[in-house]
Amino acid sequence: MQDLALVINLGSSSLKAALVDSTGAFPWHSGRSLQPEESLDGVLSRWLEPELAPYREGITLVGHRVVHGGERFTAPTRIDAALEATLEELVPLAPLHNPPALKGLAWARGWAPDLPQWACFDTAFHSTLPAAASTYALPAELRQRGFRRFGFHGINHQHVADTVAAQWQQQGRDANKLRLISAHLGAGASLAAIRGGRCIDTTMGYTPLEGLVMASRSGSVDPGLLLELLRDGMGEAELSHLLQKQAGLKGLSGLSGDMREIREQAAAGHQGAQLALDVFRQRLLQLIGAMAASLRGVDVLALTGGIGEHDQALRAELTDALSWLPNLEMVIVPADEEGMIALLCRRSAAVG
Numbered sequence: 632m633q634d635l636a637l638v639i640n641l642g643s644s645s646l647k648a649a650l651v652d653s654t655g656a657f658p659w660h661s662g663r664s665l666q667p668e669e670s671l672d673g674v675l676s677r678w679l680e681p682e683l684a685p686y687r688e689g690i691t692l693v694g695h696r697v698v699h700g701g702e703r704f705t706a707p708t709r710i711d712a713a714l715e716a717t718l719e720e721l722v723p724l725a726p727l728h729n730p731p732a733l734k735g736l737a738w739a740r741g742w743a744p745d746l747p748q749w750a751c752f753d754t755a756f757h758s759t760l761p762a763a764a765s766t767y768a769l770p771a772e773l774r775q776r777g778f779r780r781f782g783f784h785g786i787n788h789q790h791v792a793d794t795v796a797a798q799w800q801q802q803g804r805d806a807n808k809l810r811l812i813s814a815h816l817g818a819g820a821s822l823a824a825i826r827g828g829r830c831i832d833t834t835m836g837y838t839p840l841e842g843l844v845m846a847s848r849s850g851s852v853d854p855g856l857l858l859e860l861l862r863d864g865m866g867e868a869e870l871s872h873l874l875q876k877q878a879g880l881k882g883l884s885g886l887s888g889d890m891r892e893i894r895e896q897a898a899a900g901h902q903g904a905q906l907a908l909d910v911f912r913q914r915l916l917q918l919i920g921a922m923a924a925s926l927r928g929v930d931v932l933a934l935t936g937g938i939g940e941h942d943q944a945l946r947a948e949l950t951d952a953l954s955w956l957p958n959l960e961m962v963i964v965p966a967d968e969e970g971m972i973a974l975l976c977r978r979s980a981a982v983g
C-alpha cells in the first residue's frame with residue numbers, strides 16, 4: 632500500500648491512530664483508552680509500533696492532533712524544533728492534551744525520522760470567530776497578553792460542518808445559508824455555531840475547560856467561586872486537578888465520568904448519577920440556546936462524539952426540550968478527527 636498518512640490523535644483519555652490513503656479510505660484504524668497509571672511511551676512502543684510495522688514502507692506523512700495552537704497556528708503546520716518549543720509553552724493552557732501530543736511527536740520523530748510530520752490544531756477552525764465572540768470582558772492589558780477565547784474540537788466541528796453542508800447540497804439546498812450547531816459530546820464536550828461553513832461562536836474558551844459539563848472537567852463555573860477557593864488556601868496544582876479531573880460527571884455523580892455508567896446508575900436510582908444527568912442536560916440546553924441566539928436561528932443540530940452518537944435517551948430528551956426551536960433538524964454525524972487530520976495535512980503538504 633502506497634501514500635499512506637499516519638494520523639495520531641492523543642485525546643485526554645484515549646489514543647486513536649489511523650492510516651489513511653489518498654482516497655480517504657482507512658486501511659487500518661484503531662484506538663484504545665489510556666489508563667492514568669499507564670506509560671504513554673510504553674503504549675506507543677509496545678502497542679502502536681507492532682501494529683504499524685507491516686505498513687511502514689507505505690507511509691509518506693505523519694499528522695498529529697494538537698489541541699492548543701494558541702494565536703500563532705491557524706492552519707496545519709510542518710513540525711520543527713521551533714514549533715515543538717512553542718507547543719511546550721502552551722502546555723499550561725491544555726494540560727490534559729498538549730503533553731501527550733508532544734510525546735506522540737517525539738515518538739514519531741524517533742520511529743520515522745525521514746517522514747514529514749505535521750501538526751493539525753483543534754483551535755484552527757475557530758480562528759474565524761468574530762471579536763465579539765472571542766473577547767473576554769477584561770482590561771486591554773490582559774487582552775493584549777492573549778487572554779481570549781480560542782475554542783477547541785475544531786477538527787471534528789469542521790468535519791461535521793463539511794458533512795452536513797454536503798448533505799444540504801445533495802438535497803438542493805444552499806449550504807451558504809446553513810445555520811448549524813455542532814454538538815461534540817465526548818469525554819470533552821463543546822458546541823460550535825457555524826453559519827455558511829464558518830464558525831461564529833463556540834462554548835470552549837481560552838482553555839478546554841469552559842462551557843459544557845464534561846466527563847471529569849467542570850465546564851464553566853463562577854470565577855468568584857475560584858477566588859474563594861484561592862482565598863481558602865487551595866494551591867494552583869490542587870485547583871487544576873479539581874477542575875480538570877475531579878469535576879464534571881465524575882464529580883457530580885461521585886461514581887464515574889462515563890455516561891453509560893451514569894445512565895445505568897441513574898436508572899437504578901442513584902441520586903448522584905441522576906444529578907449528573909440533570910446538570911449535564913441543563914447546561915447543554917442553555918448553551919444550545921446561546922448558540923442558536925448567536926446564529927439568529929438554527930436549521931440543524933448535529934450530534935457527534937461518543938455521547939452525541941450513541942446516547943439514545945439524550946436524543947429523545949433533546950427532541951422534546953428543543954421543540955421551541957421551529958423546523959429544527961437533528962442529525963447524527965460520527966466523529967472523524969483522524970480522516971479530517973489526514974485531509975487537512977495532505978492539503979497543506981501539497982501547497983508546500
Ligand SMILES: Nc1ncnc2c1ncn2[C@@H]1O[C@H](COP(=O)(O)OP(=O)(O)O)[C@@H](O)[C@H]1O
Pocket residue numbers: 642643644645816817818819846888889890891892894936937938941942943966
Ligand atoms: N451507548 C452510549 N450511551 C451513552 N454514552 C455513551 C455510549 N457510548 C459511549 N458513550 C460515552 O461517550 C463518552 C466517550 O466519548 P468519546 O468521543 O469516545 O471520547 P473521547 O473524547 O475520549 O474521544 C463516554 O462518556 C461514554 O460513556
Ligand SMILES: CC(=O)OP(=O)(O)O
Pocket residue numbers: 641642643644698728753783784817818819820839
Ligand atoms: C479539546 C478536548 O477536550 O478534547 P478531548 O475531548 O479529546 O478531551
Ligand SMILES: [Mg+2]
Pocket residue numbers: 642643817818819
Ligand atoms: Mg475526544
